[in-house]
Amino acid sequence: MEQTELVKPETLDELIKTLHQIFQSDRINVEEVQNLMESYESKPHEWRKYAKFDQYRYTRNLVDEGNDKFNLMILCWGEGHGSSIHDHTNSHCFMKLLQGHLKETLFQWPDGKSQGDMVTKSQRVLQENKVAYINDSIGLHRVENVSHTECAVSLHLYSPPFETCQTFDQRTGHKNTVKMTFWSKHGERTPFETTVSQENN
């Protein structure tokens, strides 16, 4: 298994190029991807065109389709915006803070028998430029911008790409499959046909 020597990407485009190289291989070295993404220092002018906010909920803005090996997207979180508790459909998920802060709460998978509130495992606030990693074997999470005054922007990489995931009711553990949608692709707003059960994940 080859490991690409870590050269710090100076720009977002360089990061994307290096990601394409790494993901040519079928095996992913989680630490390598995490270090690479963390070493890119966020420069707002490089990603500003993808950072489209919605007043009422967070948005997913596709940046790169990764040769179908991964999807790279930018999520924009207004004040108080948060996600549901969700899984990652057997994929790797990397999340880097480009601006602001996000709170990540980890949950245990609900087991078939238990009713009542889902169990929290841990909670942390991610700082700018840091990268968090999760997959289904680690657990489920909820991500929120808890600031009432600042928005947050995060860069997400999912491999392999996925279009649906499960969302969970914190108070009962019941799950729901939802289709995920993009607010924009490659910097262009992409309105879709209205569906009710959609999650901007």
Place this chain on the structure above:
Amino acid sequence: MDVSNCVLDFSRLSLNTLSLDGVSEDRRRDTKQFYLNYNRLSTLPASISLFYNLEFLDISNNGLTAICDDITRLTKLKTLLAKNNRLDEFSLPKDFGSLPLEVLNFSGNRFEEIPLQCTKLRRLQSLSIGGNRLKSIPTEIEDLTSLEMLYLGGNLISAIPPEVANLPYLSYLVLCDNRIQSVPPFSVTIAQILSLVHLQELSLRGNPLVVRFVKEMTYNPPSLLELAGRTVKSRNIPYSPCELPSNLVLYLDLASKCPNPKCAGVYFDSCVRHIKFVDFCGKYRLPLMHYLCSPECRSPCSSNPQSDAESEDENSVPADRLQRVLLG
């Protein structure tokens, strides 16, 4: 006219005063958007009024303790962003309410009350006073008849006045991280708020609520009149003004059809608001405009939260009839 003349960016310049010597007369006339955020202004200087065509002003992230009276001379100002300053309810000019503002953001300041001047902004569509020290919402909030978005998260609010339910266009109400408890008037107020036709999102997370408040909402059994009316309509018994008094004809004509596709029933005044909790984007979805003719009736959204057919059923309810309520 060069479009870039419309935007003046003085952000992040460590300014402690505003000197307009370098700004030509033309520029003062043409500027529509002025960015003064991330500086060190402690007051908004009167010279701001020289930009008489200004529509958008961002003075966030300064050390502002007051906003000058002259701001009211900006008769075209639609957006004012003043987040993260040191403003309180004494910082605003008396005639602040005369501005034609549509968007106002005072998040991250020191307001303990929403100043009355703010409630006079008739054209205001979006009001954000998150992360302040508000203890209450004034009843005059109902005067903001254009309001669509109200963000009051992160304050010390202990009760919601029923007047909030009088805002006809309110779509998005955020009251997360406050001190709201579900004492008896609360569920009535929430029921009224949730009846707002346009309301789509309501956030109440981080409040010391008793979460199951909606179970208090009672079902009033139908009256004899209603039962008779239901029978007439559901069995298609013909009726006409020569047979019945006009008030009864009118009553029968007002029957509403039960949205359950499998139920041909109707209801008049007595109906059940179907409530279902689904965690969605961190918010619980509440199809509250979803009335059923009886508690036994099954909604198009399955009333059984354990049903796996949930997500399919939800697709049959139009998106504009669903509301999202975020609870603690």
